[in-house]
Amino acid sequence: MRERVIQFEDVVKIYPLKSGDVTALNHISFSVERGEFISIMGPSGSGKSTLLTLMGCLDKPTSGDIFIGGRPTRDMTDIELTSLRRDRIGFIFQYFNLFPLLNIIENVCFPRMIKTGQGVDPERAKKVLQAVRLDESLYTHTPLELSGGQQQRVAVARSLINDPDILLCDEPTGNLDSKTGASIMELMTDLNREGATIIVVTHDPNVAKYTNRTIRIVDGCIAS
Amino acid sequence: MIFWEIAKRNIRLHFLRSTLAMLGIVIGVVAIASMGILGNSMVASVSESLNSVGDSVIVSPYSGSGGGMGPGGGGGPSGSTQDQYISDSNYQKIKQAVAPNIAIPVHQTSQRMSVGVNSDDIVATIYGVDPQYIKDFNMVLTAGDYSNGNSGCLVGSEFATDNDIRVGSRISIGNDGEYGTLRVTGIIEERGMSFDISTDNALVVTQDWYESNFGKIDQYDQVVVKVKEGQDTAKVKTVIENQLNRRDKIVTVTDSKATLSSIYETFGTITTFVTAIGGISMIVAGVSIFNIMMMSVNERIKEIGIMRSIGTQKKEVMSMFIYEAAIIGVCGSLIGGILSLFAGYAVSALMLGTTEYLWTLSTALSVAEGVGFGIIICLACGVYPAWQAANLNPIDALRHE
Numbered sequence: 001m002r003e004r005v006i007q008f009e010d011v012v013k014i015y016p017l018k019s020g021d022v023t024a025l026n027h028i029s030f031s032v033e034r035g036e037f038i039s040i041m042g043p044s045g046s047g048k049s050t051l052l053t054l055m056g057c058l059d060k061p062t063s064g065d066i067f068i069g070g071r072p073t074r075d076m077t078d079i080e081l082t083s084l085r086r087d088r089i090g091f092i093f094q095y096f097n098l099f100p101l102l103n104i105i106e107n108v109c110f111p112r113m114i115k116t117g118q119g120v121d122p123e124r125a126k127k128v129l130q131a132v133r134l135d136e137s138l139y140t141h142t143p144l145e146l147s148g149g150q151q152q153r154v155a156v157a158r159s160l161i162n163d164p165d166i167l168l169c170d171e172p173t174g175n176l177d178s179k180t181g182a183s184i185m186e187l188m189t190d191l192n193r194e195g196a197t198i199i200v201v202t203h204d205p206n207v208a209k210y211t212n213r214t215i216r217i218v219d220g221c222i223a224s
Numbered sequence: 225m226i227f228w229e230i231a232k233r234n235i236r237l238h239f240l241r242s243t244l245a246m247l248g249i250v251i252g253v254v255a256i257a258s259m260g261i262l263g264n265s266m267v268a269s270v271s272e273s274l275n276s277v278g279d280s281v282i283v284s285p286y287s288g289s290g291g292g293m294g295p296g297g298g299g300g301p302s303g304s305t306q307d308q309y310i311s312d313s314n315y316q317k318i319k320q321a322v323a324p325n326i327a328i329p330v331h332q333t334s335q336r337m338s339v340g341v342n343s344d345d346i347v348a349t350i351y352g353v354d355p356q357y358i359k360d361f362n363m364v365l366t367a368g369d370y371s372n373g374n375s376g377c378l379v380g381s382e383f384a385t386d387n388d389i390r391v392g393s394r395i396s397i398g399n400d401g402e403y404g405t406l407r408v409t410g411i412i413e414e415r416g417m418s419f420d421i422s423t424d425n426a427l428v429v430t431q432d433w434y435e436s437n438f439g440k441i442d443q444y445d446q447v448v449v450k451v452k453e454g455q456d457t458a459k460v461k462t463v464i465e466n467q468l469n470r471r472d473k474i475v476t477v478t479d480s481k482a483t484l485s486s487i488y489e490t491f492g493t494i495t496t497f498v499t500a501i502g503g504i505s506m507i508v509a510g511v512s513i514f515n516i517m518m519m520s521v522n523e524r525i526k527e528i529g530i531m532r533s534i535g536t537q538k539k540e541v542m543s544m545f546i547y548e549a550a551i552i553g554v555c556g557s558l559i560g561g562i563l564s565l566f567a568g569y570a571v572s573a574l575m576l577g578t579t580e581y582l583w584t585l586s587t588a589l590s591v592a593e594g595v596g597f598g599i600i601i602c603l604a605c606g607v608y609p610a611w612q613a614a615n616l617n618p619i620d621a622l623r624h625e
Contacts, residue, residue, distance in 0.1 A: 058533055058618050079537060086535020093622075097530040101233040106226070111534050113226045158534070 011064035042217035090159030094171035098143035149180035231547035246556035248509030253560025255502030260590030261568030263495025312442035352434025368410030376409035517609035529621025549606025557598030
């Protein structure tokens, strides 16, 4: 059996609101093994985003346990959770979310710089940028000078710079045209073949087609 | 460090906004430092005038009760203490009590006088001092010599300049020279303000001449005690008071050192007050810094969310905003520090009429104080926005549009 990089055990997430508590996730249990390529699908308000924030250690469950790389996150401090995100998880967002003040190399190196406390490592940045097939002439540009597809490639490169165990993607093609979206998903597939564990949250069945397994969420529960 | 770089670039991106905030700090530093420079220059200026006084204790008749301390001296010249004086017996008591310090009896009056034949009448102070004590007043002569004869006198530099008096000039005292004529034997160098005798606009005559012409024999207007080095002026003052004021208060005893320190204290308070007024502009600048830092945080909520989600620690987010405040603070304060030298120069020149006290350690301290206060205000005003940025919920920040 392969190593479990993520494990949810009877996880419940309730948001206390003035109008009454909202249960976003209701006793969810599942695991993700190393090297898997998973899509999480479901209608709006089903709990996909909550699931992603819990997997990304951005939030803690109301009850139940979450293990990342075998380590329980329940009693981790904010500093430990932040370090876990930095060292073991790569994030790819729908709107790319690059830093407009930094150039491409600096954007890619950002997680590396906060991990090592050192400056830009252009060699390492070039290596991951070549892996996401971004034209070398764009490396010194700022994000706003790039197309959406190019920005998303930079975002993928940034998520890979610290060799994370898991790549968490939130609608990675949601802001791209279908052709560019397809090229990004092909890039993801290649990364998965090379060993990356990827979890994609999406509405789009065309995106889900690229993955090996789909988890469907309905009303905070795993439907299939 | 990447957060330092981001802070720098953000300031560059919002150059105008940052410059305006910096301008506030520049104004604040200039206000504080230049007020400090002015205050210190004032103290230095007064110190220089008063330091020449040395350690002395002045004994003058007590005027509080309205009565004299000895027999009245009616019919004499119009002295400042016409009906009040220190008798010779009391002078002798003072002399014995303060020994080995020197007690100098001094006569003083204001008189009409004229210089030369056809000049207008002028009014000046005349001091009568025993020649043996003249040198104890540390008077330096710019021309001539100390008076040898009975009808010789010394005149102050300002009096000499204003009335075109030289050594050898003759001055008729009183209306139509009713008290006789004096020959100028020496001109006293400018002494500035003094606790004992203010000679700049006065004549110093011999005690004998004074008493023979004004008739106030053995009735002194003040006694100046020159306290020797190593002796305590406060103790001398107490000794005199114990000697003469035991039953009734008959003399007022002034300790020059205590008066000096009281003057310095007053100037210190004035300096603090005007610096505090300058400080108000610094507080206004601080509010401006706080405002732009809050704007900066609000504009970058999403960016903070991204940073936090990809593993940036709270303290790193905080440092980024603190760096931003520090850059504005340090640059603004340093520019303000340099400009405050010019402002201090201008203010000193305008208000004191001199800039000779500008290049002193106290000026450097005032500038350092202004610069330091500017930086501290900026950092203090950057702390809360930075703390708020660092403690944003990463999920809410990521969803922020």
